[in-house]
Amino acid sequence: MAFEPFDKVALIGLGLIGSSLSHVMRREKLAKAISGHARSAETRDRAMELGLADTMHEHAADAVRDADLVVLCVPIGVCGQVAQAIAGALKPGAIVTDVGSVKAAVIRDVAPHIPDGVHFIPGHPIAGTEYSGPDSGFASLFEDRWCILTPLNGTDKGAAARLTAFWRACGSDVDVMEPDHHDRVLSITSHLPQLIAFNIVKTAADLEEVTQQEVIKYSAGGFRDFTRLAASDPTMWRDVYLNNRQAVLELLGRFSEDLSALQRAIRWGDGDMLFDTFTRARGIRQRIIEAGQDTAEPDFGRGGQHGETADSARDKD
Amino acid sequence: MAFEPFDKVALIGLGLIGSSLSHVMRREKLAKAISGHARSAETRDRAMELGLADTMHEHAADAVRDADLVVLCVPIGVCGQVAQAIAGALKPGAIVTDVGSVKAAVIRDVAPHIPDGVHFIPGHPIAGTEYSGPDSGFASLFEDRWCILTPLNGTDKGAAARLTAFWRACGSDVDVMEPDHHDRVLSITSHLPQLIAFNIVKTAADLEEVTQQEVIKYSAGGFRDFTRLAASDPTMWRDVYLNNRQAVLELLGRFSEDLSALQRAIRWGDGDMLFDTFTRARGIRQRIIEAGQDTAEPDFGRGGQHGETADSARDKD
Numbered sequence: 272m273a274f275e276p277f278d279k280v281a282l283i284g285l286g287l288i289g290s291s292l293s294h295v296m297r298r299e300k301l302a303k304a305i306s307g308h309a310r311s312a313e314t315r316d317r318a319m320e321l322g323l324a325d326t327m328h329e330h331a332a333d334a335v336r337d338a339d340l341v342v343l344c345v346p347i348g349v350c351g352q353v354a355q356a357i358a359g360a361l362k363p364g365a366i367v368t369d370v371g372s373v374k375a376a377v378i379r380d381v382a383p384h385i386p387d388g389v390h391f392i393p394g395h396p397i398a399g400t401e402y403s404g405p406d407s408g409f410a411s412l413f414e415d416r417w418c419i420l421t422p423l424n425g426t427d428k429g430a431a432a433r434l435t436a437f438w439r440a441c442g443s444d445v446d447v448m449e450p451d452h453h454d455r456v457l458s459i460t461s462h463l464p465q466l467i468a469f470n471i472v473k474t475a476a477d478l479e480e481v482t483q484q485e486v487i488k489y490s491a492g493g494f495r496d497f498t499r500l501a502a503s504d505p506t507m508w509r510d511v512y513l514n515n516r517q518a519v520l521e522l523l524g525r526f527s528e529d530l531s532a533l534q535r536a537i538r539w540g541d542g543d544m545l546f547d548t549f550t551r552a553r554g555i556r557q558r559i560i561e562a563g564q565d566t567a568e569p570d571f572g573r574g575g576q577h578g579e580t581a582d583s584a585r586d587k588d
Numbered sequence: 589m590a591f592e593p594f595d596k597v598a599l600i601g602l603g604l605i606g607s608s609l610s611h612v613m614r615r616e617k618l619a620k621a622i623s624g625h626a627r628s629a630e631t632r633d634r635a636m637e638l639g640l641a642d643t644m645h646e647h648a649a650d651a652v653r654d655a656d657l658v659v660l661c662v663p664i665g666v667c668g669q670v671a672q673a674i675a676g677a678l679k680p681g682a683i684v685t686d687v688g689s690v691k692a693a694v695i696r697d698v699a700p701h702i703p704d705g706v707h708f709i710p711g712h713p714i715a716g717t718e719y720s721g722p723d724s725g726f727a728s729l730f731e732d733r734w735c736i737l738t739p740l741n742g743t744d745k746g747a748a749a750r751l752t753a754f755w756r757a758c759g760s761d762v763d764v765m766e767p768d769h770h771d772r773v774l775s776i777t778s779h780l781p782q783l784i785a786f787n788i789v790k791t792a793a794d795l796e797e798v799t800q801q802e803v804i805k806y807s808a809g810g811f812r813d814f815t816r817l818a819a820s821d822p823t824m825w826r827d828v829y830l831n832n833r834q835a836v837l838e839l840l841g842r843f844s845e846d847l848s849a850l851q852r853a854i855r856w857g858d859g860d861m862l863f864d865t866f867t868r869a870r871g872i873r874q875r876i877i878e879a880g881q882d883t884a885e886p887d888f889g890r891g892g893q894h895g896e897t898a899d900s901a902r903d904k905d
Contacts, residue, residue, distance in 0.1 A: 348859075397808050401873070417806060456802050459792050464810035467784055470850055472869035474843045475776050483872070485773050487879045489734060491714050493781035495876060496813045502873035505866035512854045512862055523851050526791045527844065533787055534840050537829045542665075545829055549822035552789035555800070556718070556819035559812060562804045 274440035279304045281338035283331050283353055285318045286504070287399060288370045289344035290408025293323040295441045298410045308334035309405075317405045332360040340437065343369035343381070348510035351380030363388040366430050370396055372457055372507075374421045374450035376514035382423065390430035393421045395453065396443060397461070401502035414442035421450040458518035462511055463526060466519070468500035469508070591757040596621045598655035600648050600670055602635045603821070604716060605687045606661035607725025610640040612758045615727045625651035626722075634722045649677040657754065660686035660698070665827035668697030680705040683747050687713055689774055689824075691738045691767035693831035699740065707747035710738045712770065713760060714778070718819035731759035738767040775835035779828055780843060783836070785817035786825070 280302040282289040289307070296302045307324030308331040309315045315327040328334040335341045335357045343350050350369055361367065367389060371377045374393050385391040398416040400407065418438040422431050435445045448456070475486045475494065490498065512519055536544040560567050597619040599606040606624070613619045624641030625648040626632045632644040645651040652658045652674045660667055667686055678684065684706060688694045691710050702708040715733040717724065735755040739748050752762045765773070792803045792811065807815065829836055853861040 397806055416808060419806075452797075456798050456806055459795060459798055460803055460806045460808075460811040463791075464788060464814055466850060467788060467847075468810070469866050469869045470847045471781060471784060471843060472872050473865055474780075474839065474846050476868065476872055477842070477846075478776060480769075481773050481776055483875070486777055487872070487876045489714055489736075489773055489777045490876050491733060491777075493785070493817055494777040496817065497781055497784075498869075498873040498876050500810055500813065501866070501869035503866075503870070505863050505870060508866055509859050509862040513857055513859055516854055516857075519854060520851065522791070523847070523854075525794070526788060527847065527851075529791050529794075530784075530787045530840070530844065533783060534837065534844075537833055537840075538837055540830055540833075542826050542830055545826040546822050548790055549786050549818070549820075549825055551793065552786045552815075552818035553820070553822060555789050555793055555804070556815040558800070559804045559807050559815050 274299070274301055274436055276300055277302045277339040277437075279306060279338045279340075281305075281335045281341045282307045282324060282344055283334060283341065283357070284344035285309045285314055285323055285327075285405045286344060287403050287407045287412070288396065289342070290318070290321070290323050290405045291398075291410065291412035292342060292344065292408075292441070294408050294410035295413060297322075299440050301437060301440050302340075306334045306336075306338060314405055321405060323405060323408070331357050335362075335365075336360045337362055339365055340434075341365060341367045343367070343371075346504075346507050346510040347371040347373050347377055347514050348506075350377050351384070354381040354384035358384040358386060361386060361389045364390075366390045366392060366434055368392050368394045368420075368434055370394060372461060372511050373515040374419075374453045378421070378423065378450055390427050391423065392426055392431055392434050393423075393450065394434065394438070395419045395421070395457070396438070396441075397457075398443075399503070401499055403504040403507070411442065413438070416443050417446055418443040419446050419448050419453055421448055421453050454515050455518045458515055458522050462515055462519050463522045465500055465503065465508060466512065466523075467526075468497040471497050472501040591616070591618055591753055593617055594619045594656040594754075596623060596655045596657075598622075598652045598658045599624045599641060599661055600651060600658065600674070601661035602626045602631055602640055602644075602722045603661060604720050604724045604729070605713065606659070607635070607638070607640050607722045608715075608727065608729035609659060609661065609725075609758070611725050611727035612730060614639075616757050618754060618757050619657075623651045623653075623655060631722055638722060640722060640725070648674050652679075652682075653677045654679055656682055657751075658682060658684045660684070660688075663821075663824050663827040664688040664690050664694055664831045665823075667694050668701070671698040671701035675701040675703060678703060678706045681707075683707045683709060683751055685709050685711045685737075685751055687711060689778060689828050690832040691736075691770045695738070695740065695767055707744050708740065709743055709748055709751050710740075710767065711751065711755070712736045712738070712774070713755070713758075714774075715760075716820070718816055720821040720824070728759065730755070733760050734763055735760040736763050736765050736770055738765055738770050771832050772835045775832055775839050779832055779836050780839045782817055782820065782825060783829065783840075784843075785814040788814050789818040 285307050305324045306326045307318055308328045318324055319327050331353055345353055369377055377393055396413050396418040398412050438445050602624050610622055622641045623643045624635055625645045635641055636644050648670055662670055686694055694710055713730050713735040715729050755762050
């Protein structure tokens with residue numbers, strides 16, 4: 272069943288997510304018009320050059336006027352002030368959603384500003400790359416990814432169905448979750464791994480006996496995967512940690528305890544404990560492949576397509 | 589310049605590295621004959637079925653007889669006993685090398701058994717996938733990867749040159765390093781990241797409020813990269829930690845201190861500290877790409893080839 276396009280969609284923020292939404296909306300004809308807002312004149316100009324929006328606006332309120340769908344694609348920390356800025360300009364019956372990786376804090380900051388008759392339905396597409404900015408978007412970013420909606424009590428069913436259909440038209444599967452539970456799930460599947468990645472890269476950078484050049488040169492052995500994560504947008508991630516404090520701190524405690532146990536096993540030469548822990552972890556990987564969340568392709572060293580040197584991760588010379 | 593093939597190469601162990609060496613030696617014609625040893629009859633049979641060796645032997649000593657090159661492709665923890673078992677059968681003038689991810693411990697365990705007139709030159713190809721066993725090998729595993737040799741004082745120059753040429757013929761670049769320095773470099777580029785990956789997967793598996801199913805379902809957000817690492821061979825990794833204790837423990841101390849600092853910043857809402865740390869980590873990623881150790885392809889969510897749904901990491905249905 273074809274998606275009945277929105278007359279006008281407003282993208283507040285034209286970074287990776289905003290620009291990708293524009294591309295997929297253009298490709299799938301999900302909006303008759305797209306308006307956009309970005310804080311910097313540079314991003315606004317670039318967005319127009321790339322055709323990401325039909326109109327770009329210096330003030331978010333001007334972008335949302337007459338929009339049927341407003342998507343906040345800005346760091347979590349500014350969602351509240353953006354909501355305040357656009358509140359008076361929102362069209363009655365419009366849907367307002369966001370794409371933030373933390374939901375309870377966004378609801379806390381945004382919901383109070385949303386006028387009656389406007390449908391605020393928080394959302395989180397679990398999709399991304401390590402790149403950011405208006406040039407980083409692409410139409411297939413959301414394809415075969417999950418988008419989690421965390422609607423508030425009493426949310427209009429028609430509006431929720433419409434937003435669900437929109438994300439499906441973008442290629443995603445849609446799940447519904449309680450905001451607090453979402454934040455706990457994401458703290459382990461995303462926020463903690465990301466923090467660990469930032470941290471290990473920092474630890475490596477501070478070594479005296481191993482040069483940064485050596486770390487970079489021999490990074491194929493595992494470290495490289497962490498640096499890829501660590502290349503993600505610092506502002507976005509800072510706001511995630513500041514706004515999902517409780518869940519992340521709770522997890523960090525557990526992670527550190529578990530790591531101390533491994534450290535102790537290494538110090539005392541407890542090979543059985545190490546073997547058992549590693550074996551258990553291995554089993555989870557198998558279940559992720561079975562769940563279809565990744566392929567079984569060997570890719571430890573990237574570009575590990577058998578025999579395809581063109582795919583090789585490092586160019587000679 | 590074509591590589592003058594060895595008359596006979598013995599592969600002790602036919603796992604990922606051993607079987608990959610066989611494939612590349614066959615393809616590049618680096619050995620006129622390949623003999624092999626594996627502890628289990630099952631692996632020996634499978635290796636013969638796959639044509640990985642011309643002869644497979646129950647006893648390692650029988651495999652190395654008349655071999656010009658002997659490659660120990662077994663977990664670090666058994667290198668010493670293998671060296672002891674083969675010592676009496678080694679051909680004068682033969683080269684013995686290994687592929688272990690720790691060098692000082694292998695030298696400690698192996699060197700005392702090597703008879704005069706046999707050239708022991710420890711080595712470490714920095715290459716791998718998360719798979720293991722005789723079926724996991726492929727000829728291009730070593731292509732464009734680094735192989736680090738850590739020759740002992742007084743190593744025969746001709747033998748070292750021959751082994752270097754061999755690895756180059758396998759597609760690798762060769763570096764020479766002091767054993768202790770190798771172990772410190774690898775502790776940060778490989779051993780610590782791997783341990784962290786095992787640990788975070790364990791932490792996730794033990795959560796009460798978030799089900800393992802949820803962790804697996806929403807793993808695209810960073811966690812998946814860790815599970816890939818965590819799928820690696822538990823025996824191999826147990827031996828790495830037991831044999832590179834000092835370097836790994838030293839690093840774990842630093843890592844934990846750094847993580848505590850981030851944890852404190854999250855608790856107290858120190859956004860500037862988080863932002864600065866994340867920004868610094870991001871810079872290192874850029875330098876890895878510049879060094880050619882990875883491509884700039886966006887791949888955070890895997891299968892992120894723009895517009896190529898066939899490559900999509902998750903199959904619908």
